[in-house]
Amino acid sequence: MNQPLGQPVRAGRQQQPQTNEYDDGPFTFRPATKDGAKARVAIQGVSGSGKTWTSLSLAHGLALGERFAVIDTERGSASLYVGERGIQFDSLPMHRYDPRDLGKALAAAAKAEYPVVVVDSLSHYWKGPDGTLDQVEKAKSKYGGNSFAGWKDGTPMQNEMVEALLAYPGHIVVTMRSQTEWVLQENDRGRKEPTMVGMRAEQRKGIEYEFGVAAEMDITNRLRFLKSRCPALHQQVLDKPDGARDIAKPLLDWLNAGGKPVDSSAWVDAAFAENATAEGLLALYREVESHSALATPLLHPQTGQPTSLGDAIKERGIALKNAQQ
Structure with a gap:
């Protein structure tokens, strides 16, 4: 017999959806500031273009003479410049390029409080052994050999790596290898032929949009800014640039103007x-969130495991709240 229209049908007790006060916070607008802003610079170029030396000189200028860190995937090429013009840094050689390992390295650098981290180069975390492309290839077996489906695993790894870079509590400088980009274009005889349209970084397409400043260098050591949020560097072209004087100084002047x-x-x-209290940690989470710093890489003070600042705050806040119940 059919139930009367509008009569509820009992199908067992339904669970009320759980809400997470950390993830479901209010949309709150605040006055915009440059407080805590740090440099995010990417330099791409072919072999021999000078990107490693320029990145070290730039990092030296950003660090204001302090020692900085280099995450080295280039078999020690950066270390050949140590001592040049007073540049001193600590190096971490990397031999496998799982994107999650870069997050761990950044967490260790944050714990050591390095004011600047150079990644030389970021390209290895895309197409090197265990890089994102390798991770996608390994993951496809879970999806019947479907490489496209393998990106279900690869994309989150890539995104989390980029988030860790952008949220590092100091300045970040990365180098990337470049390759010639060709497209098929119709010539004056109506035939398709390969035409060089420029250089492209060996990283995920569009990676340059993630950085505040992106530049490319050619074999003559000529640097051209592809984009810059710093007005003093916008569309500038520099021959054999001094990274400390020509890039770091105007960047710092711009970042420090009006920011604390x-x-x-x-x-x-x-x-x-x-x-700490559950209420205080929720308020702290919102403060960190307002500075776009939830993804800040962190070695957990209690476990020593790599995590993010946002996840650590959330984990402890939820634990304290549960203890109150």
């Missing part, structure tokens, strides 16, 4: 303070 420094270590201390 932000100490991310104070957020970490607050997150793991003994007297």
Whole structure:
């Protein structure tokens, strides 16, 4: 017999959907500031173009003479420049290029409080052994050999790596190898022929949009800015640039104009303070979120495992709230 129209049919007790106050926060507009802004620079070029030396000189200028860190995938090529013009840095050689390993390396650099990290080069984390492309190839077996489906695993790894770079609590400089890009174009005889249209970084297409400043160098050591949010560098072309003088100085002048420094270590201390409360951690999460710093790479103070600042705050806040119930 049919139920009368509008009569509810009991199908067992339904669970109410759980809401997460961390993920379902309010949309709150705040005054825009440059507080805590850091340089995010990408330099791409062919072999011999000078991108490694330029990135080291730039990092030296951004670090204001302090030691900085180099995540080295280029078999020690950066270390050949140590001591030149007073440049000193610590190096971490990498031999496998799982994108998650770059996040771990950045977390270690953040714990050591390096003011600048250079990644020389980021291209290996795309097409090197265990890089994103390798991860996609390995993952396709889970999806019946479908390479396209393998991106279900590869894309999150790539995105999390980029987020860790952009949220590092210091300046970031990366180099990328370039390759010639060709397209088929119709010639004056109506035939298709390959035509060189420029250079493209060996990384995921569009990676340059993630950085505040992106530049390319050619074999004559000529640097051309492809994009720059810093007006002083916009569309500039520099021959054999001095990274510290020609790039770092105008960048720092622009970043520091009207902005105050932000100490991310104070957020970490607050997150793991003994007297922290669930309410206080939620407020801390919102503060970190407002600075676009939730993805800040972090070595968990208790477990030593790599994580993000946002995840660490959320984990402890939820644990404290559950303990109150």
